Amino acid sequence: MSTVMAGRAIRFYDSTIGKKAVMALTGLVLFGFLIAHMLGNLQIFLGQQTMNHYAETLHGNPPLLWTARIVLLISVLLHIWAWLALARIKHAARPVEYVKRANVQASLGSRTMSFSGPVIAAFVVFHLLNLTTGTINHGGFIPLHAYENLVNNLGFIPFASIYIVCMLLIGTHLSHGIWSMFQSVGFSHPRYTPMIKTFAAVFSWILVGGFVAVPVSIVLGLGK
Numbered sequence: 001m002s003t004v005m006a007g008r009a010i011r012f013y014d015s016t017i018g019k020k021a022v023m024a025l026t027g028l029v030l031f032g033f034l035i036a037h038m039l040g041n042l043q044i045f046l047g048q049q050t051m052n053h054y055a056e057t058l059h060g061n062p063p064l065l066w067t068a069r070i071v072l073l074i075s076v077l078l079h080i081w082a083w084l085a086l087a088r089i090k091h092a093a094r095p096v097e098y099v100k101r102a103n104v105q106a107s108l109g110s111r112t113m114s115f116s117g118p119v120i121a122a123f124v125v126f127h128l129l130n131l132t133t134g135t136i137n138h139g140g141f142i143p144l145h146a147y148e149n150l151v152n153n154l155g156f157i158p159f160a161s162i163y164i165v166c167m168l169l170i171g172t173h174l175s176h177g178i179w180s181m182f183q184s185v186g187f188s189h190p191r192y193t194p195m196i197k198t199f200a201a202v203f204s205w206i207l208v209g210g211f212v213a214v215p216v217s218i219v220l221g222l223g224k
């Protein structure tokens with residue numbers, strides 16, 4: 001490799017590493033939120049009172065609620081910013097043969113990430129308008145009555161389908177994302193990489209299973 005090419009490859013590495021760390025860290029925050037959110041949602045199986053009490057408790061502590069909301073919003077914005085910045089750098093680096101070859105394997109996964117990411121972002125907007133503000137609802141929206149809101153909205157097949165399809169996309173996004181998070185922090189080894197991939201996939205699909213259980217159970221009659 002010529003000195004010019006080596007220099008370019010080093011500059012590429014320097015400019016991507018910080019952004020990958022931002023992606024990994026914000027991804028971890030969002031993943032943590034999803035685990036807590038999925039476990040919270042499962043309380044629907046403990047009945048109307050428990051579910052509504054849980055929603056009331058969350059809203060009953062505004063400083064905590066708003067801190068969590070702000071941390072989440074900043075994480076989402078930084079996650080998107082780092083993704084866009086990395087895509088720009090990758091695009092600019094395309095003529096460099098060495099870099100191109102080094103990224104061949106990642107590009108298939110990142111192509112699906114580029115599709116699932118924006119769809120998930122659109123889903124979050126729909127979801128907030130649906131179950132947080134009730135602006136888009138089916139069968140009525142009662143503030144703080146999470147149980148009734150879930151039963152009304154997710155019992156409506158078009159909404160249930162949106163939730164289920166988007167959760168499946170989240171599964172693909174997470175299983176690639178968790179794996180690349182390990183790569184970004186330098187945890188990459190021929191012996192452990194397949195294990196990390198399996199761990200990422202199993203963890204992601206357990207999470208998705210927990211999420212999907214709610215709309216599926218409601219469509220099948222929970223709460224009716």
Ligand code: HEM
Nearest residue numbers: 037041055069124127131132144146150163211212214215
């Ligand atoms: C089947 C899947 C899901 C169900 C049934 C569900 C259910 C809910 C419910 C009932 C609320 C309102 C809680 C309340 O304010 O009383 C809520 C809020 C929220 N959900 Fe989900 N959710 C799902 C998936 C997701 C996913 C995948 C994300 C993120 C990618 C997400 C992000 C949020 C956010 C950010 C809020 C607003 C929290 C706040 O009030 O600030 N949800 N969800």
